[in-house]
Amino acid sequence: MTYPQLPDLFDPVAWWSTVDGTRTAIIDSATARRYSYREVDRDADRWHALLARQRVQVGDRVGILAQNRYDFIPMFFGCIRLGAILVPLNWRLSGVELARVLGDAEPDVVFCEDASRALLEESLAHVDGGAAPRVFDLDHDVPTMQRAVADEVAPRCPDRSQDDTTMLLYTSGSTGVPKGVMLPHRQLLWNAMATTIGWRLGADDIGPAATPFFHTGGWHVFTTTLLSRGGAIVLMGAFEPAAYLDVLDRYGVTVTFGVPTQFAMMRDCAGWGRSLPKLRWFFSGGAPCPQGTKDLVRAAGYGFREGYGLTECGPNCFATNEQTAFEKDGSTGWPIPFLQMRLRADDGSLAGTDDIGELELRGPQMFSGYFRSPDKTADVMTADGWLRTGDLASRDAEGVHRIRGRRKEMFISGGENVFPGEVEAVLLDCPGVIEAIVIGVPDVRWGEVGCALIVRRDAALDEGKVTSEARLRLAGYKVPKRVVFVDAIPRLGSGKIDRRAAAMLIAEC
Incomplete structure (x- = not known):
């Protein structure tokens, strides 16, 4: 697919350094350094x-294995100026899982911090073949290396194309085969332009980098977006609800992003409901947000919107406003500027108004493929350049979209389509439920029925209470026919739910 080309590559850090260099770009919340x-x-x-x-x-890959820290930002722009590709590595993975990523990316060098050194060494021992990357310590080697080049003039930047890769982000999966998503210059630029237009972000906005930098959310929800506008980014470490709210208040954060689990944690902490006069809205993504959680956020006086995105496109794909977000609760709004959308029905036709179909996307804020995997790229791309997201959505008469769940997670019970995300959102609103997932399992009578895997607050919650609560808000065929209580939901190294392991756990119970 050919996309519009701009006359030159835009380096926002260099541009703002020239035009208004004293503006604050990064605030490190751990040290209060600006x-x-x-x-x-x-x-x-x-x-x-x-x-x-x-x-x-x-074209060489530069790996970094560390929690969110200032080094990420100048390192990334340094890689861009050299023409190298940054590979943020997931410190939540096991050594074996990380070895698969290293074996695929084949970085020339890897920078790590002290806390990640043992994991890196373990993973390198599992990498099969190929030259081992050179390893440097961010806390000990890099300061000396930077002093050595402090007075050097950086080499001339090479000629680059909008389609040259800037970053490899590896998506998780239960198959054990990593996929490196190639993010080109144009994706970063067009996502930044679309987001600042659609979300009305400007130079006075302050947003967090709270999601780990091995996720697209850490980089491209706010970081590269606000840096393109001269805004400021607040670096945050591991999520702790009270500390998170303190940071929002202390630094006057104007927009922020979180997943539903984080909102649930914040609402239970002592600082919840405090005045945050600078904050315009909380933005939720990553999973369906339970109605009760949304109601509590709004009741506390905070603005709230839901969104949708993925590493391969955007990641900011929709824009809405406060009125529509409230009146059409659970919707994500309209396509963000420059991004086309269509919904494809099971028979290949375009889905009609309010019908559910697979969401397909096309636009300049699209990835350029999976690293060294043309077959995997072809699997998700149509012949006319649309990305098959694998997600189901509907669109009403006003063009407002609503995400309905993953196609591969949907199951059919008695001839009716059941979308686990819808059922999970209801279960999460049941008193005493901490986490819940729903999986379709074979059934002699109905073909498939839902089975819920639930983490509960205490043993007083039983299957009867869960299903009776669910029946108040769901059609009978959607109510799980079985409930299994567990201490923890199986997860992948990235933190995402491992549905394959969950299905095996259900089969064993």
């Missing part, structure tokens, strides 16, 4: 020179 655009630009040049001295070439 970095101006001029400082980030200077440090990006140092990373550019440092990597060049280490013989990193155009």
Whole structure:
């Protein structure tokens, strides 16, 4: 697919450094240190020179294994200026899982922090074949390396294309086969333009980098988006609800993003409901948000919107407003600028108004494929350049979209389609339920029925209470026919639910 080309690649850090270099770009909440655009630009040049001295070439992969820290930002822009590709590595993976990513990406160098060194060494021991990457410590090696190049002039930036890859982000899956999503320059740029238009973000906005940088959410929901506009980003560490609310207040965060589990944790902490006068809205994504959680956020006086995105496209795919987000609760709004959408029915036709179909996307904020996997890329792309997301959605007469769940998770019970996401949202509103997932299992009479895997607060919650609550809000065929209580929901190394393991757990119970 050919997309519009801009005359030159836009480096927002360099541009803002020139035009208004004293503006705050990054705030490190752990140290309260503020970095101006001029400082980030200077440090990006140092990373550019440092990597060049280490013989990193155009197209080489540069790995980093660390929790969110300032180094990520100038390192990324240093890689862009050199023409290298940043590979943020997932520190939540096991050594074996991380080895698969390293074996696929084949980074030339890897930078890690002390806390991740043992994991990196374990994973490298499991990598089969290929040259081992050179490893440098961010806390001990890098300061010396940066001082050595402090006075050097960074090499000239190579000629680059809008389709050149800037970053590899690896998506998780239960098959054990990693997929490296290639994010080109155009995806970052067009996502930033579309988001700042659709979400009305500007130079005075302050947003968090609270999601780990091995996720697209950490980079491209707010970080690259606000840096393109001269806004500021607050770096945050591991999520702790009271501390998170403190940071929002202390630094005057204007927009923020979280997953439903985080909202549930925040509503139970002492600081919930405090005045956050600068905050315009909370933005929820990653999973359906339970109605009770949304109601509590709004009751506390906070703005609330839901969104949708994926690593392969966007990741910010919809825009809405406060009125529509409330009046059409659970909707994600309209397609963000420059992004086309269509809904494909099971028979291949386009889904009609209010009908459910697979969401397909096309636009310049699209990935350029899976790294070294043309077959996997072809599996998700149509002949005319549309991305098959695998997600189900509907669109009403006003063009407002609503996400309905994953196609592969849907099951048919007695001839009726059941979407687990809808059922899970209801179960999560049942008193005493902490976490819940629903999986379709074979049934002699109905073909398939739902089985719920639930983490509960205490043993007083039983199957009868769960199903009776569910019947108040769901059609009978949607109510799970079986409930299994567990201590924890199986998860992948990325933190996403491992539905294959969950199905095996149900079969064993």
